[in-house]
Amino acid sequence: MLDLNDVALFVEVVRAGSFAAAARRLGLPANTISRRLQEFERRIGQRLLQRSTRRMAPTSAGQALFAKCAQQVESLAQSVRALTEGAHEPRGKVRVGAPADFFNWYSMDLVTEFLNLHPRVTLEFVLSDARADLLAEGIDVALRTGKIVEANLVARRIGSGSSRLVASPAYVDKHGLPGSPSALTTHDCIGARSGPADRMVWRLDGPGGESQALVTGRFHVNSAQVQLNAALAGLGIAFLPTLMTRTHLEAGRLVQVLPGHGLHGVGVYFVYLSRHELPRAVKAFMDFTVAQMRKSSLSPRLPSKPRGRQTATRRAL
Helix, strand or coil: CCCCHHHHHHHHHHHHHCCCHHHHHHCCCECCCCEHHHHHHHHHHCCCEEECCCCCEEEHHHHHHHHHHHHHHHHHHHHHHHHHCCCCCCEEEEEEEEHHHHHHHCCCCHHHHHHHHCCCEEEEECCCCCCHHHHHHCCEEEEEECCCCCCCEEEEEEEEEEEEEEEEEHHHHHHHCCCCHHHHHCCCCCCCCCCCCEEEEEEEEEEEEEEEEEEEECCCCCCCCCCCHHCCCCEEEEEHHHHHHHHHHHCCCCCEEEEEEEEEEEEEEECCCCCCCHHHHHHHHHHHHHHHHHHCCCCCCCCCCCECCCCCCCCCC
């Protein structure tokens, strides 16, 4: 069987002009190089080098082989060098799965900063409030909250989040405020139904522990951003991530409903398919995003080590 390493070795010896010079370039003993090329000549049935005590020169067959192979060997070597030199530099496309409202808090200035830091990286986002199938959709990394149920995913916890109940002042003026979680059943509630049932189940933390309310309403949608818009428009009470509602509460466009109830300490994760040989571009995006979240106080907890299947029990941002 032809060993292409022997072809490359032959080309290097011819270029160097002697076994000794080739040995210095390659860091191999000269007698090892000579022995390997003799074996190579034996396998192909052609003498490629004329040897004497003073000099070495290619035969006519060796000249022909060198002329045909030298350029290809050099091109291959250049490709390997380029790959090796770029091994420590993030490059390539990073396909990111994220909630539909991701860019409400992850500004384009951050995208610009990241791409300027890593000029050989391309970002592509798949935005949806539905949980993406990373393998089927070719997603490198996704932002998830709550329970990670896929056993094949590695999850890196990057912080925690919370959710709370909100409504517009106009809705409160018209319908009043519920006095307890059970009273939510008498209100129009905005959310996403998970099945054909008319009612949705909201699980809440409160002073007395965890409770649940069976709620319904006249407007349902599976987008958190649209739920927020509906609450702002006075269509009912919404149960939304604190991150989404903070500025609207501060501006008076929303009021908090049942302030002592909500969801707290919900895990926020980056998830990906394999913990081995994670592409540098993917890791660079993850590390950059975590740093920005901490800087903006969006990720108050230090991330734990990446783990496999997680056991968080609530879903929110």
